[in-house]
Amino acid sequence: MEAHTATIAPRRHSAAYRALKVWWQKYSLIIFLLILPVAFGLNDLFTTGSLSHIGENLKDGISNGAIWALVAIGYTLVYGIIELINFAHGDVFMIGSFVSTGLWATLGLTLVTGVFGLVGGLLASLVVAMVACGLLNTLIERVAYRPLRNAPKLAPLITAVGMSFILQNVALLWLGGSQQSVPDLLHAQQDLFNIGGIHVYRADLLSVAVTAPLVIALILFLNRSRVGKAMRATAQDPEAARLMGINVDTTISLTFLIGGALAGAAGLVFALYETTIWYFQGFTAGLIAFTAAVMGGIGNVQGAVLGGLIIGCIQQISDNRIGAQWTNVIVFGYLIAIMVLRPRGLLGEETREAG
Amino acid sequence: MRERTAKLRAQWRKIWGQRRFRIAIVAALTLFAIVLPYFFQTGSTFTYDMVTALAYVVMALGLNIVVGFAGLLDLGYVAFFAIGAYTIGWLGSGFFAYINNQKGIHVGVTGLAATLPGIHLNFILVVIAAVGFTALAGIIIGLPTLRLRGDYIAIVTLAFGEIIHDVAVNGINIHLGANATLTAGRQGITPIDPISLPGGQPFDPLNLRPWYWVALGMVALVLFVNVRLRDSRLGRAWVALREDEVAAASMGVPLVKTKLMAYATGAAFGGMAGAFIGSFLNTVNADQFEFSFSIFVLAMVILGGLGSIWGVVLGAILLSFINTWLIPQVLNSVPSKIGLNFDLTQLSYGIFGFLLVVMMVLRPQGLLPERRHELEMVEHVGITGTDMFEETV
Numbered sequence: 197m198e199a200h201t202a203t204i205a206p207r208r209h210s211a212a213y214r215a216l217k218v219w220w221q222k223y224s225l226i227i228f229l230l231i232l233p234v235a236f237g238l239n240d241l242f243t244t245g246s247l248s249h250i251g252e253n254l255k256d257g258i259s260n261g262a263i264w265a266l267v268a269i270g271y272t273l274v275y276g277i278i279e280l281i282n283f284a285h286g287d288v289f290m291i292g293s294f295v296s297t298g299l300w301a302t303l304g305l306t307l308v309t310g311v312f313g314l315v316g317g318l319l320a321s322l323v324v325a326m327v328a329c330g331l332l333n334t335l336i337e338r339v340a341y342r343p344l345r346n347a348p349k350l351a352p353l354i355t356a357v358g359m360s361f362i363l364q365n366v367a368l369l370w371l372g373g374s375q376q377s378v379p380d381l382l383h384a385q386q387d388l389f390n391i392g393g394i395h396v397y398r399a400d401l402l403s404v405a406v407t408a409p410l411v412i413a414l415i416l417f418l419n420r421s422r423v424g425k426a427m428r429a430t431a432q433d434p435e436a437a438r439l440m441g442i443n444v445d446t447t448i449s450l451t452f453l454i455g456g457a458l459a460g461a462a463g464l465v466f467a468l469y470e471t472t473i474w475y476f477q478g479f480t481a482g483l484i485a486f487t488a489a490v491m492g493g494i495g496n497v498q499g500a501v502l503g504g505l506i507i508g509c510i511q512q513i514s515d516n517r518i519g520a521q522w523t524n525v526i527v528f529g530y531l532i533a534i535m536v537l538r539p540r541g542l543l544g545e546e547t548r549e550a551g
Numbered sequence: 552m553r554e555r556t557a558k559l560r561a562q563w564r565k566i567w568g569q570r571r572f573r574i575a576i577v578a579a580l581t582l583f584a585i586v587l588p589y590f591f592q593t594g595s596t597f598t599y600d601m602v603t604a605l606a607y608v609v610m611a612l613g614l615n616i617v618v619g620f621a622g623l624l625d626l627g628y629v630a631f632f633a634i635g636a637y638t639i640g641w642l643g644s645g646f647f648a649y650i651n652n653q654k655g656i657h658v659g660v661t662g663l664a665a666t667l668p669g670i671h672l673n674f675i676l677v678v679i680a681a682v683g684f685t686a687l688a689g690i691i692i693g694l695p696t697l698r699l700r701g702d703y704i705a706i707v708t709l710a711f712g713e714i715i716h717d718v719a720v721n722g723i724n725i726h727l728g729a730n731a732t733l734t735a736g737r738q739g740i741t742p743i744d745p746i747s748l749p750g751g752q753p754f755d756p757l758n759l760r761p762w763y764w765v766a767l768g769m770v771a772l773v774l775f776v777n778v779r780l781r782d783s784r785l786g787r788a789w790v791a792l793r794e795d796e797v798a799a800a801s802m803g804v805p806l807v808k809t810k811l812m813a814y815a816t817g818a819a820f821g822g823m824a825g826a827f828i829g830s831f832l833n834t835v836n837a838d839q840f841e842f843s844f845s846i847f848v849l850a851m852v853i854l855g856g857l858g859s860i861w862g863v864v865l866g867a868i869l870l871s872f873i874n875t876w877l878i879p880q881v882l883n884s885v886p887s888k889i890g891l892n893f894d895l896t897q898l899s900y901g902i903f904g905f906l907l908v909v910m911m912v913l914r915p916q917g918l919l920p921e922r923r924h925e926l927e928m929v930e931h932v933g934i935t936g937t938d939m940f941e942e943t944v
Contacts, residue, residue: 281702343912348927350624351911353702354853357626357846358907365901369893479842483713486706521724525717528710535707536695
């Protein structure tokens with residue numbers, strides 16, 4: 197795009213202007229991201245003399261952001277491989293919450309279940325949620341995106357929106373339109389330990405403990421395994437990958453399977469973390485996670501994790517300091533700011549879509 | 552059999568190709584549309600649904616300019632509906648009751664509204680204001696998307712739509728001076744002045760015929776603008792942009808101006824319809840401006856056929872009646888008959904979502920397709936590369 201604008205209206209600028217422009221392009225997004233924490237951190241320092249309040253916000257942000265990171269990876273993997281914003285992804289995450297909480301009831305997990313039963317039951321529901329959401333995501337790809345692979349790019353995006361509405365309505369039928377509270381199995385708000393005035397709760401530990409191994413396993417899988425290599429090759433150039441004997445369709449299905457499984461895991465963690473679920477949670481979560489994926493640089497797994505953590509922090513600061521009702525406005529404001537300032541994100545490379 | 556249909560089709564093309572025939576059809580349809588309310592009682596449900604449908608037609612035609620003509624997928628169209636509706640909420644109701652020492656400001660209004668506090672402007676003035684505000688908003692929303700393409704545009708517009716919705720919900724906490732807030736949030740601004748045309752009395756909420764004719768007039772105006780724009784230099788620039796941005800730019804199409812014009816024009820129609828619906832429903836409530844409404848309007852455009860003016864009119868009327876009549880009146884008893892216990896109206900957006908998927912997979916060109924789009928969607932003519940993977944730049 198830049199090149200075209202330049203050919204239409206050629207302009208000459210001084211060296212200083214150009215240097216400033218390069219600097220701005222590099223760092224403007226980072227500056228924008230730092231505004232909120234730095235402003236409130238200074239505010240805390242001057243009013244109370246300690247940084248524990250902002251530290252608490254950032255800690256909450258990281259544990260909350262770990263959930264968004266898992267969802268964001270699904271966006272980034274799918275976008276990396278077929279350049280589609282899988283709009284239904286947030287709702288797959290929501291279905292993950294519904295499946296896992298539904299399973300607790302079947303397994304008989306309650307607040308009085310013993311430690312072993314609880315750990316076993318939660319692991320079982322984690323596995324079931326991951327498998328169910330992975331298969332659901334693969335199914336969505338099969339039904340709604342694969343038939344449109346040769347159509348204009350608008351078409352699969354529209355079916356993605358349609359799938360998102362279908363999933364929401366399935367959930368609406370399942371548990372009704374109001375927020376449902378689920379048993380607080382882990383006593384999520386119980387204090388575990390305390391570092392420098394920052395309380396770490398069970399929920400915080402849980403989300404990091406689930407996210408970190410999954411992310412590490414995924415990165416290892418992508419970098420080391422043969423299938424992971426095939427995925428990266430397909431993302432880079434599907435045509436060439438096909439010529440090299442990679443089954444592109446299977447690889448795409450696998451990508452959706454992995455993305456869905458991570459969203460399912462995130463759904464379980466979210467249900468334990470927030471202890472309320474409802475059919476509309478996927479919409480906001482999807483947008484937040486998408487923002488995270490774009491912020492990190494779409495197509496980049498590490499970027500999605502970083503973006504998720506940053507968005508989590510922004511969200512928590514906004515929730516606690518500005519007012520929860522404005523959080524979405526702030527997150528979406530950041531989304532627009534990223535698009536304007538640095539569409540390729542923090543760690544991303546120039547993409548053809550956003551360049 | 553096939554030969555016969557081909558023959559019939561050729562004959563039909565010949566008849567349809569005659570200008571006189573087309574004028575006759577349009578004239579008959581117009582006449583039918585004008586006298587339609589006389590077949591029903593003044594306050595009948597059908598007329599009510601029809602007025603709603605016509606307002607949706609205006610909106611869908613506006614969105615069609617952005618998505619269908621210019622190919623910029625806008626998922627935040629509800630923002631313009633909201634801004635248009637708030638324009639009449641601010642300028643045509645007692646919402647700012649303390650303005651001008653509680654005496655109010657009145658321009659060109661008669662009847663009850665002329666005696667009430669608050670700002671009361673004539674409907675025509677409100678529509679002009681709404682068109683201005685929304686066109687401006689369209690440009691503001693368009694600006695950050697200029698460098699972006701495809702689905703990134705969709706997400707940015709979606710984000711804008713959500714921001715406007717949240718501002719509408721939370722606007723009740725934004726104070727303008729001592730006695731006024733920005734919006735009335737979920738309580739809604741109500742009552743809204745009924746439409747009063749210059750020199751006439753305000754419309755009676757129980758007699759729906761004048762409302763219908765005003766809506767029909769708006770549809771006619773928007774249709775005229777749409778048809779004229781489609782064949783104009785600007786319209787051709789939009790289509791060129793949609794087909795291939797790089798080629799269009801190198802042929803001298805000014806990208807920035809053309810894109811912003813698409814956003815502004817599309818938005819203006821949304822604002823016009825928004826102001827009308829605000830007055831018709833007698834309330835401007837933040838809950839009306841959900842994301843799902845954007846998808847509702849988008850589904851009308853998709854159902855009718857992207858870029859096809861008459862298709863979009865058909866799609867809007869069909870979906871509107873599916874929403875106001877088919878689902879709540881006809882199909883709603885089906886689940887209980889087969890022994891299921893749920894309210895089908897809750898699921899209407901699921902049904903629209905299903906419709907979107909089915910349409911895109913089975914008939915992506917829509918019910919009444921535009922020729923160029925049909926070639927593209929069905930035979931994949933003119934897409935750069937036959938594969939979605941291929942470089943488009």
